[in-house]
Structure formats: structure tokens, C-alpha cells
Amino acid sequence: MAHIKIKRDKCKGCMLCIKVCPKGQLKEDSVLNKKGIKPVVFLGQDCTGCTFCGVICPDTAIEVYK
Amino acid sequence: MTKGQKILISGNEAIAQAALDAGCTFYAGYPITPQNEIIAYMSEHMPLQGGVFIQSESELAAINMVFGASAVGARAMTSSSSPGISLMQEAISYIAGAELPAVIVNVMRAGPGLGNIWPAQSDYFQATKPGHGDYHCIALAPSSVQEAYEVTKDAFRLADMYRIPVFILSDGMLGQMMEPLLADSQGSMADGKRKKLSTIDYRLSTKKWAATGCKGRDAHVVKSFYMNMGELERFNLELQEKYKKIKAREQKQEALYIDDAQVVLVAYGTMARLAKEAMAILRKKGVKAGLLRPISVWPFPEDIIKRLTVSGKRVVFLVIEMSYGQMVEDVRLAVNGRAQVEFLGRSGGGIPSEEEIINKTVALLNC
Amino acid sequence: MKKVFSRTSSLRDVDTHYCSGCGHGIAHRLIAEAIDELDIREQVIGITPVGCAVIAYNYWNFDCVESPHGRGLAIATAIKRVRPQNIVFTYQGDGDLAAIGTAETIHAANRGENLTVIFINNAVYGMTGGQMAPTTLIGQKTATSPRGRDIGNEGYPLKISEIVAQLPGVYSVERVSCDSPKGVLKAKSAIKAAFKNQMDNKGFSLVEVLSACPTYWSLTPADSLDWMQNTMSKEFPLGKIK
Numbered sequence: 287m288a289h290i291k292i293k294r295d296k297c298k299g300c301m302l303c304i305k306v307c308p309k310g311q312l313k314e315d316s317v318l319n320k321k322g323i324k325p326v327v328f329l330g331q332d333c334t335g336c337t338f339c340g341v342i343c344p345d346t347a348i349e350v351y352k
Numbered sequence: 353m354t355k356g357q358k359i360l361i362s363g364n365e366a367i368a369q370a371a372l373d374a375g376c377t378f379y380a381g382y383p384i385t386p387q388n389e390i391i392a393y394m395s396e397h398m399p400l401q402g403g404v405f406i407q408s409e410s411e412l413a414a415i416n417m418v419f420g421a422s423a424v425g426a427r428a429m430t431s432s433s434s435p436g437i438s439l440m441q442e443a444i445s446y447i448a449g450a451e452l453p454a455v456i457v458n459v460m461r462a463g464p465g466l467g468n469i470w471p472a473q474s475d476y477f478q479a480t481k482p483g484h485g486d487y488h489c490i491a492l493a494p495s496s497v498q499e500a501y502e503v504t505k506d507a508f509r510l511a512d513m514y515r516i517p518v519f520i521l522s523d524g525m526l527g528q529m530m531e532p533l534l535a536d537s538q539g540s541m542a543d544g545k546r547k548k549l550s551t552i553d554y555r556l557s558t559k560k561w562a563a564t565g566c567k568g569r570d571a572h573v574v575k576s577f578y579m580n581m582g583e584l585e586r587f588n589l590e591l592q593e594k595y596k597k598i599k600a601r602e603q604k605q606e607a608l609y610i611d612d613a614q615v616v617l618v619a620y621g622t623m624a625r626l627a628k629e630a631m632a633i634l635r636k637k638g639v640k641a642g643l644l645r646p647i648s649v650w651p652f653p654e655d656i657i658k659r660l661t662v663s664g665k666r667v668v669f670l671v672i673e674m675s676y677g678q679m680v681e682d683v684r685l686a687v688n689g690r691a692q693v694e695f696l697g698r699s700g701g702g703i704p705s706e707e708e709i710i711n712k713t714v715a716l717l718n719c
Numbered sequence: 720m721k722k723v724f725s726r727t728s729s730l731r732d733v734d735t736h737y738c739s740g741c742g743h744g745i746a747h748r749l750i751a752e753a754i755d756e757l758d759i760r761e762q763v764i765g766i767t768p769v770g771c772a773v774i775a776y777n778y779w780n781f782d783c784v785e786s787p788h789g790r791g792l793a794i795a796t797a798i799k800r801v802r803p804q805n806i807v808f809t810y811q812g813d814g815d816l817a818a819i820g821t822a823e824t825i826h827a828a829n830r831g832e833n834l835t836v837i838f839i840n841n842a843v844y845g846m847t848g849g850q851m852a853p854t855t856l857i858g859q860k861t862a863t864s865p866r867g868r869d870i871g872n873e874g875y876p877l878k879i880s881e882i883v884a885q886l887p888g889v890y891s892v893e894r895v896s897c898d899s900p901k902g903v904l905k906a907k908s909a910i911k912a913a914f915k916n917q918m919d920n921k922g923f924s925l926v927e928v929l930s931a932c933p934t935y936w937s938l939t940p941a942d943s944l945d946w947m948q949n950t951m952s953k954e955f956p957l958g959k960i961k
Contacts, residue, residue, distance in 0.1 A: 563798075
């Protein structure tokens with residue numbers, strides 16, 4: 287199964303990845319990162335490795351593995 | 353033009369030829385009177401030498417093209433006249449802030465505003481105390497066609513050495529008049545024997561800071577923006593150190609009969625030619641007149657003025673300008689109250705005549 | 720398992736100063752990816768603008784020259800003429816390219832300079848605090864059009880890409896939008912093509928990138944994408960213009 291790696295402290299919490307993920311594999315974390323914002327976390331159940339999250343991320347905070 | 357041969361040429365053309373002989377590889381400019389001979393000369397000769405000539409859409413574009421060419425290591429020049437230089441002012445500050453070499457020719461005309469196209473020296477402040485931010489340009493003021501050639505060549509050396517914009521402060525009279533010039537051009541342009549620029553060392557190899565593509569090294573950034581706290585202040589202090597060094601090393605002037613002078617006439621550029629004649633006539637009349645002709649107006653030749661005035665000897669400085677009093681402020685600063693400083697000036701088309709200079713001098717000594 | 724998406728080497732591994740959801744980060748990455756895929760990093764000279772992206776050189780790992788506001792294409796013209804062996808591009812916002820720098824834009828295009836222009840249109844001035852841009856939409860509220868852009872007072876959104884496309888010296892003009900993953904991928908191929916054009920000496924290529932400014936649109940980043948799709952791209956239609 288494909289998966290993604292999120293660089294927690296790079297994430298600015300724009301949640302664009304959540305908006306574009308076709309499989310709903312991302313959600314907002316409840317714990318703050320070093321920037322003091324709630325970053326995105328990967329749910330890791332049904333990722334297809336489509337890279338949409340990485341492509342839309344303005345902060346290069348996501349790596350995709352397939 | 354052949355080496356060692358005197359030719360008759362205008363001041364404007366001499367400046368253009370000097371740039372070519374100095375290895376200037378880039379010129380951009382916009383037409384404005386009375387400097388049009390420079391852009392026309394460059395359009396003809398720069399391509400023959402393998403360099404780049406661009407008639408830009410404005411003076412704004414011209415000076416920014418010079419910024420770009422210089423940022424990648426070329427020896428670059430633009431020329432204009434007073435209102436056009438005002439348009440360039442912003443980018444000149446950026447060039448100073450990015451510590452880029454550049455040569456900017458101002459063939460001064462009368463102002464303010466559109467003014468007219470007659471010669472004037474009313475942009476002295478603009479060249480010596482320029483635009484926004486704490487920066488300086490070196491400013492050189494030739495007073496003959498031969499000297500226009502020589503200081504322009506030297507301007508490129510100074511610009512590269514100190515990574516600083518250098519002004520050539522000429523005027524409509526000097527630009528338009530023709531005089532014999534002995535140039536050290538390297539062969540005739542007409543016969544195609546002229547050296548291609550690629551063979552002239554314009555010291556790109558020494559411009560380690562240039563943005564030329566990051567092959568084999570870290571990326572270079574040419575910039576004037578310092579946002580982090582304290583960064584800009586540190587940079588400004590470095591700039592000030594550089595300016596101190598230039599002030600100490602690069603003051604340049606012609607001084608004639610100043611040691612026994614009761615009156616020292618102070619004038620630069622075209623004005624100095626008339627002042628020199630007036631001085632000769634005054635001497636014949638038995639008046640001990642001398643001439644101080646700044647060639648570098650920034651750095652202003654203050655050291656020689658200090659030397660003349662610290663002894664306590666009585667001397668009067670008569671500053672003569674084709675303006676209503678600009679350089680006179682630098683003379684007053686250099687004199688610092690140790691001697692009398694008087695002023696004679698006209699601008700807007702008029703030039704103080706020899707007679708006016710003589711009369712003013714005689715009147716000064718009689719009071 | 721193979722890494723199929725990660726940071727490319729022309730993009731430094733640093734945080735940007737951009738707001739959350741800002742489109743500059745995407746555009747910076749696309750340029751870096753295009754440059755690395757074409758293997759031209761060591762030849763590239765980028766011209767950064769005055770605007771939010773002034774310090775893009777802190778994020779890119781290649782030579783850059785920082786331009787006075789609006790003069791990017793005058794600087795790029797000179798650089799490319801002096802060093803035709805380099806690949807030269809400008810990165811300019813709407814204020815930089817289409818307001819204060821309009822003359823430089825039109826004339827560099829008209830001279831057919833062999834350059835690549837990445838024009839970021841977010842319909843607002845970001846760095847100075849959300850003022851009206853030449854590309855601000857009719858009715859759009861900004862710090863200096865508080866009642867919405869009124870054509871009687873502020874005129875129409877300026878379609879500089881369509882204007883530039885009229886000029887015979889221009890080789891290629893395309894408008895793309897970073898409003899979805901698909902849009903971002905399209906933007907990337909347009910940017911890559913614009914660099915390739917320069918490598919092939921085709922002449923002036925401009926890519927207008929519609930880009931989000933959630934902060935000064937007063938929208939969430941997610942809603943910004945919807946606004947781009949539903950409103951902004953109606954005023955600025957996407958696709959190849961030339």
C-alpha cells in the first residue's frame with residue numbers, strides 16, 4: 287500500500303491536502319507542531335499514492351511513497 | 353581611429369569612444385538632448401566591437417539594463433541628461449546597494465523640470481549627494497574633450513575596483529564642442545582591425561560575486577534587500593568604510609597658482625575653462641588669483657582646501673558655478689569657517705562670463 | 720517502496736515566509752522541478768521581484784538577481800543579451816509585471832527577448848497589505864478598494880497576457896491556475912515548456928499563473944481554490960493564449 291510522510295514542523299496547516307485527497311486519508315492533528323499550529327496527519331488506511339496532496343502542498347511538507 | 357593619431361571629436365563622442373576603449377561591453381540608453389551623440393555613437397560602434405547596444409524604452413529601463421549587465425559581470429554604461437538622470441535615480445540607489453560597478457554619464461542641461469537644453473551644472477547635488485539611502489557615487493567632472501576621454505576610461509576601473517556607480521558629470525557645452533583628442537584606441541574600427549571585446553580583459557574573472565550560473569559553486573545572489581534585524585546596519589557600516597577609503601584615495605583636482613593666491617577661484621567642468629581664463633587675466637593685472645578645479649566632485653577634494661586654510665593665511669575662495677550654488681556648500685564644509693567663501697553663479701542658459709568673474713574678484717579684494 | 724513525490728534539489732530545504740495556503744510556495748516548487756528536470760540549474764539566473772516573492776532566492780538553489788520593482792524584464796533583457804548561454808527567467812507578481820513594470824513587460828516582449836516569464840497573478844498586492852492590483856476583479860474588496868473595485872474609479876482588470884500575445888515578438892503565452900492538483904500539474908508543464916522554449920531559442924514565453932492569496936482574499940485556503948475555479952478563472956480564462 288502506498289503511504290505518505292508528513293514533515294510535521296513544515297506544515298502550516300492550510301489543509302489543502304485534506305481538500306484534494308480523493309480518499310480522505312488526511313486530517314487535522316489535535317497536537318500543535320513547532321510553529322504552534324495544528325498540522326495534518328496521515329490516516330494511513332487507503333492511500334493510492336496519487337501524489338495530489340504533495341502536488342497541492344505549498345510548503346513541500348509531504349513526501350509520497352508507492 | 354588609429355593609435356597615436358589626433359582626431360577632432362565632440363565631448364560626447366569622446367566619452368563613448370573611451371567606454372569602448374575601456375572594454376565596456378554593454379550600453380543601454382534613451383535619447384535626450386544634449387547627449388544624443390553618445391547613444392548614436394554606441395549604436396554604431398558597440399556591435400562592431402562585439403558588445404551589446406540597446407535603445408531602451410525609457411531611462412528607467414536603460415539603467416536597469418545596466419544593473420542586469422553589471423550583475424553578470426559586464427562593464428556597463430548608460431548616458432542621459434538631467435531629467436533622464438532623475439528617472440534613473442531609483443535604480444542607481446539599487447546599484448549602489450547591490451555594490452555593482454556601473455558608469456552613468458550625465459550631460460547636464462538646465463532645469464528645473466524640462467528646463468532647457470542649454471548647458472548647466474545644476475545636477476551637482478544629484479551626483480554628489482544622490483537618492484534614497486546612505487550611499488555615494490564617485491563623480492568625475494572633466495573640463496575638456498581629452499579629459500572627458502580619460503576620466504571615462506578611468507571611471508570603469510574605479511567602478512570595478514570599488515564596486516560602485518561612477519558618474520561622469522559633463523554638460524551640454526562640453527558634450528557638443530569639438531576638440532582634438534589623442535585616444536589610445538586599439539586599431540581602426542572602419543578597417544575591421546579593432547580588437548573584439550572577447551579579447552579585451554574586462555576582468556570578469558575577478559568578479560567573483562557575479563551571477564553567472566552556479567556551476568561548480570554555491571548560488572550567488574545580487575541584491576540590496578536586508579530584512580533581518582541588524583543586517584542592513586552592518587551592511588551600511590561596510591559601505592561607509594568603503595566610502596572612507598575612496599575619500600582618502602581618490603580625491604583628484606587641478607590646482608594652479610594656489611600657493612600665493614589671495615583669491616582661489618573654484619570651478620569644475622566647463623565653468624573651470626572660463627575661470628582659468630579669468631585667472632590668467634587677473635594675474636596679468638597683478639591680482640594674485642589661483643584656480644582650484646575639482647576633477648572628482650565626489651570625493652570632493654577637501655584635503656587641498658584644508659591644507660590651504662589651516663595655516664591661518666588669509667585667502668578668499670570664489671566658487672563659480674553654472675548653478676545657483678551647489679558645489680559652494682562642499683567648499684564651505686572643507687573650509688569650515690577658516691576662510692571667506694563667496695559665490696558667483698548663473699543657470700538656466702547663462703554662464704558666468706570672464707568679465708563677471710574678474711569684476712567679482714576685484715570687488716572682493718577691494719572690500 | 721519508491722519515493723514518488725518529494726522536494727527537488729533546486730528547492731532548498733527551508734521554511735518559507737509565506738502565509739498558510741499561499742500559492743507562491745507551489746509556484747516556486749514548480750519552477751525548481753522544471754529546472755531540475757531540464758537539468759539547467761547551473762545555467763539558470765532567476766530575477767526576483769519586489770513583492771512577497773522578493774526573497775525567493777532564499778528558497779531556490781541557483782543564481783538570482785533581485786530587481787527593483789517592475790524592472791525585472793529590463794534586467795533580464797540585459798543579462799540574456801550579455802550571457803546568452805544562461806537560462807534567464809523573471810518571477811513577477813501582478814503589481815510588478817502589470818502595473819509599475821508594464822512598459823518593461825511590453826517592450827521586452829515586443830523585442831522578442833529570448834526569456835521565460837513566470838507571472839504570478841493573485842489579484843492583490845500581498846506584501847504591502849492587500850491593496851488593489853491591476854488584476855483585482857470588479858467588485859473585489861481590497862485595502863484600497865474597500866467598497867469593491869469600481870470600474871468608474873479603478874478601471875478594469877488588466878489582461879496583460881492577452882495584450883502581450885498580440886505582439887509579433889512573442890512566442891508563447893499560456894494561463895494556468897494552481898487551483899487543484901490537476902491545475903498545478905498543468906502549470907508545471909507550461910512552466911517547463913516556457914524554459915524549453917528558451918533553450919531552443921524560440922523567444923519570449925510567458926506563463927501567467929493564477930495563484931492563491933487566502934490572507935488578502937479573506938478566505939480559507941480551501942475556499943480560495945474554489946474562488947479561483949468559480950470566479951477568478953472566469954475573468955482570466957485558462958489555456959494557451961498564443
